[in-house]
Amino acid sequence: MNFKAHHVSLTVKNLKESIKWYQDIFNCRLIHEYHSGEWNIALLSLDNFYIELIQSGKPLSLPSYRKNIMTDIKTVGTKHVCFQVNNLEETIKNLKKRSLKIATNVDTAAFGGKFVFIKDCNGILIELYQAGESV
Numbered sequence: 001m002n003f004k005a006h007h008v009s010l011t012v013k014n015l016k017e018s019i020k021w022y023q024d025i026f027n028c029r030l031i032h033e034y035h036s037g038e039w040n041i042a043l044l045s046l047d048n049f050y051i052e053l054i055q056s057g058k059p060l061s062l063p064s065y066r067k068n069i070m071t072d073i074k075t076v077g078t079k080h081v082c083f084q085v086n087n088l089e090e091t092i093k094n095l096k097k098r099s100l101k102i103a104t105n106v107d108t109a110a111f112g113g114k115f116v117f118i119k120d121c122n123g124i125l126i127e128l129y130q131a132g133e134s135v
Contacts, residue, residue: 007043007050008081012122015040015055021121022051025100026083046083062123069104069117069125080117080125088114088130 012018015033019042022028028044028051035041038057043050065071073079085091092102095118103117103125112132117125 005049007052009052009054010081010120010122010124011054011056011060012124013055013060014121015042015053017121018042018053018055019044022053024098025095025120051081067123072125080127082115082127082129084129084131086130088116088128091128092116 010018019030019033022044023030026046028046031043031045031050033040033042040055040057042053044053045051065075069079088106092106095102100118103119106114106116108114109129109132113130114132115127115129117127120126
C-alpha cells in the first residue's frame with residue numbers, strides 16, 4: 001500500500017473570513033466551496049495538500065482548553081497542523097509585518113530543525129517548521 005497526505009479538515013467560526021486568512025497567509029487557492037445541509041464547506045489547495053474548512057450553521061467557539069498549547073496537548077485528539085517553511089526567521093518577520101501574532105517562541109525540534117506556533121483567525125494552532133540537517 002502507498003499512502004500520502006491529502007488534506008486536513010478544520011472547523012471554523014466564519015468560512016469567508018477563514019478562506020481569506022488562509023489565502024492571505026499561506027497563499028492557498030480556493031478549489032471548491034459548497035453547502036450541505038447546515039454546513040458550509042470550502043476546499044483550499046496548498047501545493048499538493050488540501051485544507052478543508054467547515055462552518056456549522058450554528059455559532060461555534062474554540063473551547064478554552066484548546067487555546068493554550070500546553071493544556072490542549074493533555075487531551076486526546078488532533079493538536080495542530082504543521083506547514084514547513086524554508087526560512088523560519090524570515091517567515092516570522094513577514095507575518096509580524098502583517099500584524100499576525102506569534103503564539104510561542106522559536107524552539108528546537110527534537111528530531112532536528114526549529115519551529116514556532118501561530119494561531120489562525122479562529123484561534124487554531126498552526127506550527128511553522130524549518131527542517132534541520134537530520135530531517
